[in-house]
Amino acid sequence: MEILILLLALFILSLFLGVELITKVPPTLHTPLMSGTNAVSGITLVGALLAAGSDSSPLLVNGLGFVAVTLATINVVGGYLVTNRMLAMFKRK
């Protein structure tokens, strides 16, 4: 339970930090922000890897894991690349 409180503390602090940081992002960068955070949410890939790579489990689990890895990878790779493409276009005079 001690650990649960610490995780809760971490969660709350991350939310506060998120609010402070995101409200500082200028409107110009709102589209890259959307695609960028989309890529970050692909962190579920970590869970997908564990599912796809687990040992003895039935084929169904590995199959679902394969689908999960594929989808999460699209999310991550596509998200970061397209964000990078957009951001590279922003130039000061």
Next chain:
Amino acid sequence: MEILILLLALFILSLFLGVELITKVPPTLHTPLMSGTNAVSGITLVGALLAAGSDSSPLLVNGLGFVAVTLATINVVGGYLVTNRMLAMFKRK
């Protein structure tokens, strides 16, 4: 060790949050910020209470605890009151 990592995570996030918040404080409020954070640092009062109120321990410990409680309370009470006095003066036209 797991717990130590979590505490470290909490520490790092608090530092990030601190930087974001403090840099947003306008120069007008820098003096109250100094006295206010001074009061917050009186949170060591928590430790002082444990030292002064511990049971069997020798008188020296309780005596040190008494001094600690006194000093920390001055810090806390003085800090919050003076900050409040200052802040109450700030008015918009």
Next chain:
Amino acid sequence: MNPTVVSFIYLVAGVLFILGIKGLTKPKTAVRGNKLSALGMLIAVIVTLLDGDVVNYNFIIAGVLVGSGIGAVMALKIQMTSMPQMVALLNGFGGGASLTIALAEYFSKLGSAPESFSEILTPVVATSSNFGSGPEGTIALVSIGLTVLIGALTLTGSLVAFAKLQELMKKSYGLPGGPIGNGIFLVASAVAVVCLVLNPGNTAAMVAIVGLALLLGLFLVMPIGGADMPVVIALLNSYSGIAAALAGFILGNTVLIVAGSLVGTSGLILTQIMCVAMNRSLTNVLFGKMAAGGEVIDADEIYAGKVTSAQPDEVAMMLEMAKRVVIVPGYGMAMAQAQHAVRELADSMEAKGVEVEYGIHPVAGRMPGHMNVLLAEAEVPYDKLVEMERINPTFEDTDVVIVIGANDVTNPMARESEGSPIYGMPILNVDKAKNVVVIKRSLSPGFAGLPNPLFAMDHTVMVYGDGKKAVVEMTTALNQA
């Protein structure tokens, strides 16, 4: 690997995500920020692969290869004008990933996975202790159920959003009963989650959750108008972030908590920014149609006999005389892919000594910052893109405003006519300028479906035609002058 080291590396990945978002707070540091964030992802993935729990690399290698290929092709081929669709699609894939991960987790913990469809519906003997000891097992089950629900809903909801933005689906369909019908669906899926938690071996309940949530995603998003899709996407993205953070709680994984919270707050804040910029509540966006408006506004009455139109070369003469011109782009510029043409027109004007700026409304186009990305693609420097609050006071000193494919965001009814459905929405006050040129194909309304009195004003001229074509003609005329 030593679990402390693993946890520590996950924490490093979390810090990299924070630095990534911090980088996005300034255009100068944004590219580096995005790279730091990607590095965080890479580190998290590598550490997971090395962590010992992963033994079977076949499926992983296959999935990563297929996924990277698809992702890279999508990211590099997509046109900047289609960015909203791209984000919708990626968001859908994210939802699909959450859904399948939670399903895999469920069946792997259950121990006996079904081999055929009829077997799926046969209950298995299992208790919550399969999922963890004591209350943790129950918590894990609840989180699996909720993740499946949110994931499935995000998957179909985002796909509908994609279809609407891509104009594959133009009409709106909803459940009979509207919000009530949706409510019944939601309650039904919640009941299925409860069944699953009470009887973890009841695979049929799991199938029911998946089915209900997939349908719910469809029905929730289908009635919502195309231009409101960004709100839906931001909201779904925020849900997926919160879901990831919850998963972090279960696994005691710091990086999931940090990354999930950042995504969650980002989605919520963007949603709120959009709602404020439209002066509508979130409930109104999701469940209401736009307010019906006191009286029906008759477009003919507003426009009849009062609209002046002009040819591009006439406009070019106006532009030549101007000292200061503001360009106000909208959704139509994206539709016409006119951003490069617009930049060239601005270049020509500047070559003639005209001062040119761009006035950007926060919800112009089909996602926040949409216009900024398009104009950045056309190499317009970002310090020329001026936000609404800062450009509005300058319209009085502006000789010509060129409105290209924008409509609702310039509609003076939002400021003046109290009964109007968009009343109170902050707009670009282009009507305060000395002359207004509006480029669009017809007098047809924008997303809000309202006539725009701006078009009928004395100092406004309409240039009918496709946005790109009209702008190119203006540039040619201006260069010859």
Next chain:
Amino acid sequence: MNPTVVSFIYLVAGVLFILGIKGLTKPKTAVRGNKLSALGMLIAVIVTLLDGDVVNYNFIIAGVLVGSGIGAVMALKIQMTSMPQMVALLNGFGGGASLTIALAEYFSKLGSAPESFSEILTPVVATSSNFGSGPEGTIALVSIGLTVLIGALTLTGSLVAFAKLQELMKKSYGLPGGPIGNGIFLVASAVAVVCLVLNPGNTAAMVAIVGLALLLGLFLVMPIGGADMPVVIALLNSYSGIAAALAGFILGNTVLIVAGSLVGTSGLILTQIMCVAMNRSLTNVLFGKMAAGGEVIDADEIYAGKVTSAQPDEVAMMLEMAKRVVIVPGYGMAMAQAQHAVRELADSMEAKGVEVEYGIHPVAGRMPGHMNVLLAEAEVPYDKLVEMERINPTFEDTDVVIVIGANDVTNPMARESEGSPIYGMPILNVDKAKNVVVIKRSLSPGFAGLPNPLFAMDHTVMVYGDGKKAVVEMTTALNQA
């Protein structure tokens, strides 16, 4: 109480501290923020008292009563002009508290506390296992040693800062050898910490740490000039924050970590802001005297025959004709307690239709925001206090600047004369105004010890005298005109 509940309540206290600092980011929400922060403190204290480890309330009640009394009297009696001293003193008490807590912790874990002084120096048999099992014992010992060191150093350092600001101590004393002498002291105390860790029962080592650190605090701060005290205080405050956060690590206490980190970053950021505003590095503030300057600047040469002086009533005539006046206050306004008089002068001018603003340099006075607090006390609304970056471009359109008790922050040498010790420090460009009135008692220099060419300029007049008296006379003359 259930330990989970206790941890949870500590977390709530931490959140209240965060909300408190968040409140301080806007003048409007600042009072509420401070109250939330105080509420957090109250909650943390109550929960500690109820937590079961506390059984002996006598010492606590005595300490809280005495401490509250002293704290309240100090807070309510102190004059706003003496705020820097007050902060220094409070900071010293904070350091003293850390010191005594760590000592109490040490002797209580040691088991056998000494009864007389000679006994204190007699080693006791003890190992690090008294302080925790395995590596945790060592970590706890290191942290006790460091807390004692930082606490003692903060105590004496802050007291010296107090004495300097209160002008009880005017001269500077340092260790022979300067930084090297201090370095030797620091190394010696570090060695004592190591001895303590290696042989926890060696109470003499603990006494050595205390003594060395107390002396180090004295010697570190005594050579530093009075006006640099705010930097020292901010830095010491930041150390005490970091020390609290470290203690949080040992105790696994979230509120200590959160509160400590907030205080730590606040101190560091304020330090950095001050250093940037003075264009000096932190090392220069702490160890250097101000740069010696290429050539010695001869004050007589600058001032000889070029300084014009005027009487308050002559200035009043100038003010009556002015359209726009900017008031630039400095340390001298605090010394003269002239803030109310200044507000009345501004009121009189405004009654005659003059536009009045205040130009506030980030390091005017003796702590960041010092001038803002004083003028707020005199009920000047805070939107009239304009920061350096925003007021500087307006001086060209300003008819009269009244400089009251400010000196270094207006010195044009900082902008123009490359050899000068303050070259590069951003200043208020008051010399760009049409007329400058400087109120001070003499031509003597400010903190930096430099002559100010501003005083010798053609469009500058000096009004010699105490700040308050001169301003009151101006107001009287203006009201009679």
